[in-house]
Amino acid sequence: MDTTKSYQYENDLSFNIEDVKTALKSILETNKTRFLHSEKDLNDVFGTYNFGEVKCGYLVTLQKIDDNTTKIKMTCSSRTGFEVGMASLEAYAAEFLNILGAKLTGATDEEMETIVNENNSDSANANMSGCLSIISVAISIGFVLWIMFM
Numbered sequence: 001m002d003t004t005k006s007y008q009y010e011n012d013l014s015f016n017i018e019d020v021k022t023a024l025k026s027i028l029e030t031n032k033t034r035f036l037h038s039e040k041d042l043n044d045v046f047g048t049y050n051f052g053e054v055k056c057g058y059l060v061t062l063q064k065i066d067d068n069t070t071k072i073k074m075t076c077s078s079r080t081g082f083e084v085g086m087a088s089l090e091a092y093a094a095e096f097l098n099i100l101g102a103k104l105t106g107a108t109d110e111e112m113e114t115i116v117n118e119n120n121s122d123s124a125n126a127n128m129s130g131c132l133s134i135i136s137v138a139i140s141i142g143f144v145l146w147i148m149f150m
Contacts, residue, residue, distance in 0.1 A: 006077035007089035009097070013072055015104050017047070017064040020072070023103040024049055024060065031116055054122060055082040056092045088121065095119035 013020060021044060028035050028042070028051055035058075037051035047062035056076050063071040076093040078084035084092075102115045 004078050005084060005086055005089060006075050007086060007093055009074045009093050011072055012065060013070045014068060015070055016068055017062055017070040019104065020062055020070045023100060027099055027103055052079065055079055055084050056089060058096065091121050095121060
């Protein structure tokens with residue numbers, strides 16, 4: 001039984017298709033450790049780009065509408081082995097679109113680094129789980145010491 005969930009997004013962007021392709025590939029190239037992909041996953045001829053994060057995968061399709069308009073279709077799906085809810089998939093998609101929008105509107109490299117870091121739900125979750133681990137270890141040690149000295 002396949003329990004993979006997916007969120008789909010579609011919109012017309014007021015940007016030339018070549019500018020969108022360039023921005024998308026630049027984001028993927030500068031954030032290789034976050035947006036995992038190989039060169040065979042990026043197809044400029046057909047305008048398809050397949051990449052992913054640890055918990056979700058993206059399939060982005062670009063289509064030229066006219067010289068200044070590009071249709072973007074994006075599917076964000078949970079990866080096998082991860083239980084990702086629809087709200088999280090929507091958040092992943094929104095984060096990527098925030099990053100793409102910033103790149104398309106001319107954000108500098110420094111601004112892009114900040115925007116990418118701000119739009120990373122997994123980073124916040126990882127930091128929270130790290131804090132919870134430290135707290136649980138501290139409580140465990142305190143409990144063991146309490147038992148030993150009672």
